[in-house]
């Protein structure tokens with residue numbers, strides 16, 4: 001029998017518990033105000049955040065009244081359709097015969113380097129052999145080494161300098177050599193580790209401006225934030241800071257296999273409107289999936 005709080009493993013990791021708990025809630029309530037109050041608690045515990053949860057539950061309350069909804073199933077379906085409207089997704093497709101620069105951002109430990117390796121493998125499998133990895137995380141010597149290993153595994157070139165080098169210079173060199181070799185996709189790693197927000201923002205803006213100066217009009221430059229799904233609402237704060245600094249184009253959510261929650265996609269989508277591109281579900285290179293709203297909701301509501 002299922003016990004709340006106990007981590008149940010699915011094929012891809014920890015089972016989300018929203019669906020089960022929602023069903024239990026509906027079994028124990030008639031459709032009255034206390035149901036909506038308990039539902040608010042449940043959505044907040046699933047990482048949807050206070051304000052967003054209140055807006056969603058208000059909407060549900062109104063729809064239930066207006067549409068004269070009276071069954072458990074109808075409530076679940078209505079909630080799903082309200083959530084579906086909030087979710088933003090994007091498929092990042094490198095443009096043919098152009099230089100594509102994907103700058104991978106995020107605070108330390110969220111899974112940037114691993115996601116770059118997974119993306120290299122993903123795009124490589126799709127037939128793109130002109131990929132180069134840029135070791136812009138110069139803060140940690142091991143990050144450069146890690147990227148070099150991933151480069152060997154995926155069969156792609158890695159541009160790197162020593163630890164402590166200027167990340168902008170490494171990425172600048174990568175773009176220059178990619179152009180010279182007619183490579184079409186640069187996946188650039190960054191450190192995201194500054195002792196305060198002002199320094200972090202300055203560093204990010206410097207990298208952004210160096211890239212803008214180096215690319216040609218018409219090149220495809222994307223800024224992609226990596227968020228660790230186990231950090232819940234912190235992910236929203238990180239997205240706010242990085243978005244303010246460099247205006248993000250997309251998000252990769254990692255470690256989705258390690259959380260029973262998974263609702264922060266909703267609050268980030270609703271509050272910031274930044275679309276999700278990929279979802280990481282494990283440590284292996286193959287554990288990266290395109291983010292698909294329908295399968296995300298199906299997984300979130302499973303029981």
Ligand SMILES: Nc1nc2c(ncn2[C@@H]2O[C@H](COP(=O)(O)OP(=O)(O)OP(=O)(O)O)[C@@H](O)[C@H]2O)c(=O)[nH]1
Pocket residue numbers: 106107108109110111112113114115137140143190191192254255256257258279280281282283287
């Ligand atoms: N379970 C799981 N682990 C992951 C996933 N993505 C990354 N990891 C693990 O998270 C840890 C940190 O990943 P890194 O790729 O080194 O993170 P980073 O953001 O580059 O870290 P820094 O270089 O310190 O900034 C590693 O142990 C990865 O194997 C995922 O989707 N699921």
